[in-house]
Amino acid sequence: MTVTLHLGDCLEYMKTMESGSVDAVITDPPYGFGQNIVNVGNCPAYVDEYAWNDAPPTDDYFDEIFRISKNQIIFGGNYFPVLWRKPCRGFIFWDKIQCSNNHADGELIWTSFNRNAKQYRYCFSGNRFGWENSIHGVGLSSNRVHPTQKPTDLMTAIIQDYLQPAYTIFDPFMGSGTTGVAAVQLGRNFIGCEIDPKYFAIAEKRIHEATLQPQLFPSKLTNVEEKQGGLL
DSSP: OOEEEEESOHHHHHHTSOTTOEEEEEEOOOOSOTTOOOOOSSOGGGSSOOGGGSSOOOHHHHHHHHHHEEEEEEETGGGOHHHHTSOOSOOEEEEOOOSOTTSOSEEEEEEOOOSOOEEEEEEEETTEEEEGGGOBOTTSOOOOSSTTOOOHHHHHHHHHHHSOTTOEEEESSOTTOHHHHHHHHTTOEEEEEESOHHHHHHHHHHHHHHHTSOOSSOOSOOOOOOBTTBOO
8 A cells, every 4th residue: 555645736746647547536626615614513623714715726627637537536516617517427415414504415526437326424514423323423522623624434435435445546635634544544545635734734644643553444555655745
């Protein structure tokens, strides 16, 4: 298993990558909401300035994503018109099991997979989280470290359902590193890119800690290599 992390603009990084060099991109790009992200669970992750969220990525970013990857799973797919130009039979709907009308009931995830649409019911509302039959955390403060952080359990389930064990996964908008954590827990190779030094450091720490834990489904790939961004 190899892990490569890069601090910097993912567009410039992707331009150095060969076409079709990664099996799948799983990412959650900025939606362009600016500061209009509702703080849930009184989480301290929401106090920072969201300059990175002032505008969505330009089409150039998505052109590179499609060039360098064989498959794509993109959160917030309804916010990026460039994706509408491509057919999508295999949309994923994440039902967040919300308890408040102030928040979206769920999220649309665009995929390149030619398969039936799929729904995941995973509660992730402030201090409530967990699968439908095991919601927990009620009454606790939110432990998010990034305002748009996705649940690791959900990301793990998606990777397990959609991507083969030997796949290399790339997240060009790595944020706090949830995709990387899920990938290494499942024994997948991972490449991550993050432009914000604060979040890069958080992601690097989380992914490093994940490499020290037993894999959920061990693969035959066992060697963690030193790559740009640090030893993981």
